[in-house]
Amino acid sequence: MFVMKRKESTVTMIRRFFRHLGESIKNLKRNLLSTLTAVFSVMIVLSLLGVFGSVILNTQKLASDIEKNIQVNVYLDPDSTDASETVKELSGQIVANKDYHKIYNALTKIKGVDKVTFSSKEEQKKQLIETMGSSFETATGDANPLSDVYIVQTKSPDDVSRVAKEAKAIQGVDNANFGGSDTEILMATMKRVQFWGIIATALLTIVAVLLISNTIRITIMSRATEIQIMRLVGAKNSYIRRPYLMEGAWIGALGAIIPSILIYVLYHMVYSTLNPDFVKGGISMYDADWFVYAVIGTLFAVGIIIGSIGSRMAMRRYLKY
Structure with missing residues (x-):
């Protein structure tokens, strides 16, 4: 009986819906x-x-x-050897570089830094040629006017400006930027x-x-x-x-x-x-x-x-x- 009433109620609701x-x-x-x-x-x-x-x-x-694409480009001094494990002395002898990764280690210790990647001046030149054309192809070796760079990615976009400022203050760093005021x-x-x-x-x-x-x-x-x-x-x-x-x-x-x-x-x-x-x-x-x-x-x-x-x-x- 209860089931019948419930079925009738459902049917009534459906009919009422279509009527409305x-x-x-x-x-x-x-x-x-x-x-x-x-x-x-x-x-x-x-x-x-x-x-x-x-x-x-x-x-x-x-x-x-x-x-996500904003990154801090940390440009090293022209004579920097921070990324080289060995250096060549004036006598021509190859020795271990006592300054190896000093700047790199300082960058990784900055609060908010997530990842640090090295890009040599030669890699920078290749990217520039791809973007600007072949006019820079003759700039090789000592004639290359570009600098080695550490590309720093931060954990948050809010950290970029502060990280760039702290990176610029590190000894051996020539400049650090992230697009500045335009960004x-x-x-x-x-x-x-x-x-x-x-x-x-x-x-x-x-x-x-x-x-x-x-x-x-x-x-x-x-x-x-x-x-x-x-x-x-x-x-x-x-x-x-x-x-x-x-x-x-x-x-x-x-x-x-x-x-x-x-x-x-x-x-x-x-x-x-x-x-x-x-x-x-x-x-x-x-x-x-x-x-x-x-x-x-x-x-x-x-x-x-x-x-x-x-x-x-x-x-x-x-x-x-």
């Missing part, structure tokens, strides 16, 4: 002008949310990649873009909720008498509210269609144009193969949620919570 679903669709058709206005409002807001969200997330990704300005700019982008996204979300709420409130006003009659005959608030919540969800979902198409086209266009150059610099945008679909799914979810919230807010005047 049908009512919400009828309401959308019945109030077509209001529906189109609400959908258009949601469409504009979700388009902006999608664009802002994509920019913010990729800015954060690029900033993170840049931070710091770039990181600060990216952080500002993220901060203001998040604020703009939050404001757009609030605007979307209010727009949907006001639009649905207009449609509800025309049905105020119907709602009051339903309450008088004993209909529960939850029963009255559900079709309107679904109506708001439909508006949110419909409003997400055009923004999703827009994001799909624009992101693939930007990704194929800019990302190859980013990759050359050791950074990259989020992969379009999955990022676009994640954003589209989020847009539909946000549209449905803010649509339902807007409807709920619009119903407060007519139903007691």
